[in-house]
Amino acid sequence: MSRRFFDYDPFTGITEWFHATDDGEGFTLEATQDITAIVDANKAAFNEFSSGRDSFGDGATLNGKSHVARIPAVIHAKLTREGIIRDPVALKRWLNDPDNAVFRTRPGVL
Amino acid sequence: MAIATNAFSTYAAKGIREDLSNTIFNISPVETPMLSNIGKRPVKAVQFDWQTDSLAAASTTNAILEGGDSTADVTNPTTRVANVTQISEKPWTITGTLEAVDKAGRKSEMAYQMAKKGKELKRDMEATITSSQVAVTGGSTTARKTAAFDSWLVTNTDNGNGATGDYAYTATPITARTVATAGNIRAFSENILKNIIKKQWTSGGQTKLLMVGPVNKQRTSGFTGIAEIRKDAGKGQATIVGAADIYVSDFGDVEVVPNRFMPEDRAYLMDPDYAKLGVLRPFFTEELAKSGDASKYHILTEYGLQVDNEAAHAVARDLQTT
Numbered sequence: 001m002s003r004r005f006f007d008y009d010p011f012t013g014i015t016e017w018f019h020a021t022d023d024g025e026g027f028t029l030e031a032t033q034d035i036t037a038i039v040d041a042n043k044a045a046f047n048e049f050s051s052g053r054d055s056f057g058d059g060a061t062l063n064g065k066s067h068v069a070r071i072p073a074v075i076h077a078k079l080t081r082e083g084i085i086r087d088p089v090a091l092k093r094w095l096n097d098p099d100n101a102v103f104r105t106r107p108g109v110l
Numbered sequence: 111m112a113i114a115t116n117a118f119s120t121y122a123a124k125g126i127r128e129d130l131s132n133t134i135f136n137i138s139p140v141e142t143p144m145l146s147n148i149g150k151r152p153v154k155a156v157q158f159d160w161q162t163d164s165l166a167a168a169s170t171t172n173a174i175l176e177g178g179d180s181t182a183d184v185t186n187p188t189t190r191v192a193n194v195t196q197i198s199e200k201p202w203t204i205t206g207t208l209e210a211v212d213k214a215g216r217k218s219e220m221a222y223q224m225a226k227k228g229k230e231l232k233r234d235m236e237a238t239i240t241s242s243q244v245a246v247t248g249g250s251t252t253a254r255k256t257a258a259f260d261s262w263l264v265t266n267t268d269n270g271n272g273a274t275g276d277y278a279y280t281a282t283p284i285t286a287r288t289v290a291t292a293g294n295i296r297a298f299s300e301n302i303l304k305n306i307i308k309k310q311w312t313s314g315g316q317t318k319l320l321m322v323g324p325v326n327k328q329r330t331s332g333f334t335g336i337a338e339i340r341k342d343a344g345k346g347q348a349t350i351v352g353a354a355d356i357y358v359s360d361f362g363d364v365e366v367v368p369n370r371f372m373p374e375d376r377a378y379l380m381d382p383d384y385a386k387l388g389v390l391r392p393f394f395t396e397e398l399a400k401s402g403d404a405s406k407y408h409i410l411t412e413y414g415l416q417v418d419n420e421a422a423h424a425v426a427r428d429l430q431t432t
């Protein structure tokens with residue numbers, strides 16, 4: 001496999017790499033995104049909410065809906081492809097999974 | 111692009127249409143949220159039709175006499191709407207020398223170019239179907255164009271200039287909309303968002319996806335309360351735009367996703383279940399007739415947008431773009 005630069009998107013911060021298969025006919029695209037800022041922002045929101053400084057009705061809502069998660073675009077695309085985003089039960093299960101806690105902006109079981 | 115006169119072509123279509131199409135659709139899904147979210151359906155003609163129907167408004171005077179006779183209500187026929195397909199392509203050329211030097215390198219270059227052009231083509235499609243483009247039936251000198259998402263939306267709208275110069279159609283949008291004058295351009299606000307959410311809900315739709323350009327994605331994040339969360343984000347603010355925000359309530363979940371290719375002056379509230387990409391010819395590559403010391407290829411697809419029921423979606427237009 002040889003790796004070759006494919007694309008960089010300054011908007012989402014996603015870099016894509018092109019990997020050709022050994023026979024040269026197939027390929028794999030690898031997308032990487034620096035999610036430090038997203039995780040940091042999520043952590044800040046999460047802690048702010050936990051400390052009671054950001055009360056439930058005070059914001060972080062969109063027309064009565066609560067902001068619960070901020071998911072990096074590459075992971076969101078994966079969830080879309082797997083059908084999780086369009087399935088409310090599966091989405092809640094995913095959001096409640098402790099492994100995905102870094103994407104949550106407020107505590108609690110959904 | 112003109113059709114070559116007396117062209118004696120050696121079209122050599124690869125026998126991997128369906129696989130290739132899926133491959134291309136899987137390339138960089140982040141960049142094309144509309145294509146990634148709406149379904150696909152095969153279509154068999156350059157003009158494809160579907161029907162929409164609606165129920166009568168709920169009545170509170172539906173009480174009849176005991177033993178009363180029945181008189182049939184007026185039955186409204188379904189509305190038949192249609193769109194046309196559009197052909198989009200990306201051509202590329204590999205020189206004779208590159209063909210000769212290293213066969214493995216050449217194969218790899220082909221795969222690379224196919225991925226690259228496939229991605230570019232997909233971006234073109236995303237930009238096209240999220241634009242204001244109206245349908246063009248086309249002819250021998252005019253390319254066919256499919257009516258894009260915005261041109262279908264006439265029921266649930268929030269425009270800077272109200273209904274003035276709005277799209278109007280019975281079957282296919284063919285008349286362009288007049289953009290609001292400079293004085294009527296507004297900043298995207300929570301009130302505008304609430305207005306279109308309400309209209310969508312009243313029409314029986316359900317907000318599932320709010321799609322906005324980079325500027326309005328940031329502006330959405332600045333709506334009351336959400337700004338609080340952002341204040342600690344510091345210099346990472348811009349980077350956060352590359353994330354999808356999930357909002358939940360007992361009445362359904364909403365995602366806010368950024369779309370770099372849609373017009374910045376708009377915010378689409380979509381129900382992805384009510385839009386599809388009609389595919390007449392899935393992505394395919396083929397070698398074109400050789401006309402010199404190089405091999406020419408193109409990747410091509412023919413597609414059109416089907417908006418099953420425009421009242422399921424909503425749009426805010428004439429928004430500030432900076």
